[in-house]
Amino acid sequence: MDKDSKLDSFIGRVINEYRKKQGLTIAEVSEQSSISRGMFSKIENGQASPSLDSLLRISKALGVPISAFFKEFETEGESAQLVRADSRLEVVRRGTKVGHTYHLLNYDSGQNRKFEPFLISLDNQSEIFPSFSHEGKVFMYLLEGEMIYRHGKSTYHMKPGDSLTYDAKVSHGPEELIDVPIKFLNIIIYDSK
Structure with a gap:
């Protein structure tokens, strides 16, 4: 698996975790992000590379910063976080x-x-x-x-x-x-x- 495919799979898993933790369906996040259900499902399953615009819309629908989709891909997380x-x-x-x-x-x-x-x-x-x-x-x-x-x-x-x-x-x-x-x-x- 090449690095791009690994990143797509990683992002999909992170999106899936956020969606399930919040008790939301694919249809609800799809509607909130204005991304078709089919495309959202492909992104969540790591079968499609999401554009930055799509990731931004998904991040807003899930209430997480876009950086959360990449946060733990190759780096360790910070030990403190300030939210203004x-x-x-x-x-x-x-x-x-x-x-x-x-x-x-x-x-x-x-x-x-x-x-x-x-x-x-x-x-x-x-x-x-x-x-x-x-x-x-x-x-x-x-x-x-x-x-x-x-x-x-x-x-x-x-x-x-x-x-x-x-x-x-x-x-x-x-x-x-x-x-x-x-x-x-x-x-x-x-x-x-």
Whole structure:
């Protein structure tokens, strides 16, 4: 396998990891990036060399910098990362469809990712409250607003400064938005394998 083919395969694996970690389908990322499903599938499977424009559109859809696709190809990662407030990436997650805004606060990649920190904003009192369920444990810290948050069969009335830690495999999500806008830190911690 030549170096170009290895790079295409590597980029495809990284894209696949990001997409699956975020619980997104090929169709969702394809639509967000304006790349046909067939072409996106070929890129993800390492069967096509993506243009820089395609990689930029995919990076925006997944909420990662374009450099994340190359970060570990031939170099070791940095030991510290500064993400400036004006360069946080807005990412697409399952709650995006009902008005939740997700900003990823760290761009770590690879199979050994230990956590994902998000700043989540809920700006309107939507009547649709999705249930979420995914891998890991979550530490949640309410910065602004007031809400009732559900985890399994229990509900928690949260005000600024309150925190909640829970198993993310159990169904969870906002039950009632009392005072909007609501902003909270949501840190997903993955089990080490």
